[in-house]
Structures are given as C-alpha cells and as structure tokens.
Amino acid sequence: MSLKIGFDFQTEGEERADAFLDDYELRLMFDSTRQSLGDGLKRNFRNVVCGEHGEAPRFTVTGIYDREKEEMDIQYHVDTCCQYFLLRVMRTLNQRS
Numbered sequence: 754m755s756l757k758i759g760f761d762f763q764t765e766g767e768e769r770a771d772a773f774l775d776d777y778e779l780r781l782m783f784d785s786t787r788q789s790l791g792d793g794l795k796r797n798f799r800n801v802v803c804g805e806h807g808e809a810p811r812f813t814v815t816g817i818y819d820r821e822k823e824e825m826d827i828q829y830h831v832d833t834c835c836q837y838f839l840l841r842v843m844r845t846l847n848q849r850s
C-alpha cells in the first residue's frame with residue numbers, strides 16, 4: 754500500500770499590475786510547494802497504515818493563491834478506510850506539520 758497524494762492548486766482573483774509573482778514565478782512557487790508538502794507527507798506517513806485494514810491514507814492538498822491579497826491558502830483533505838484510522842492520521846498531521 755503506497756501513499757496517494759493529489760494536488761489541486763489554483764489561482765483566483767485578478768492579477769495585480771504590481772504583482773509580486775508573475776505567472777512563471779507562480780508556477781515555480783506551486784511546483785516547489787507541491788514538492789515540499791509531498792516530501793513532508795511521505796516522510797511523516799511512510800509506514801503509517803491502518804492497523805485493521807492495512808490501507809494507507811490518501812491525501813488531496815488544495816492550494817488557492819489569491820492574486821489580489823497575494824496569499825496562499827493550503828488545505829489537506831484526508832481519505833481513509835475508516836474513522837478510527839482517520840483520527841490517527843489527523844493527529845499525526847497536526848503534530849508534525
């Protein structure tokens with residue numbers, strides 16, 4: 754069972770004339786964010802599987818970059834085989850990230 758990690762990164766709002774990041778830099782920022790969040794999850798959940806079902810957690814990381822506020826909002830969505838394992842995964846996620 755290997756860890757499944759999906760990413761869904763988007764931008765919203767109008768680009769500012771004096772934007773801090775242009776499209777190219779924004780793509781680089783998305784890429785490096787994907788990379789570092791993915792590495793972190795792989796590190797923290799390398800051997801974490803449900804004791805009862807033997808399943809690994811599945812993660813979807815959504816990131817929305819607001820071009821007007823120039824802020825990035827990151828959220829983790831976790832999918833597991835059962836509620837009990839979900840609690841364990843959330844605890845690990847909250848501890849280490």
Ligand SMILES: [Zn+2]
Nearest residue numbers: 803806834835
């Ligand atoms: Zn389970």
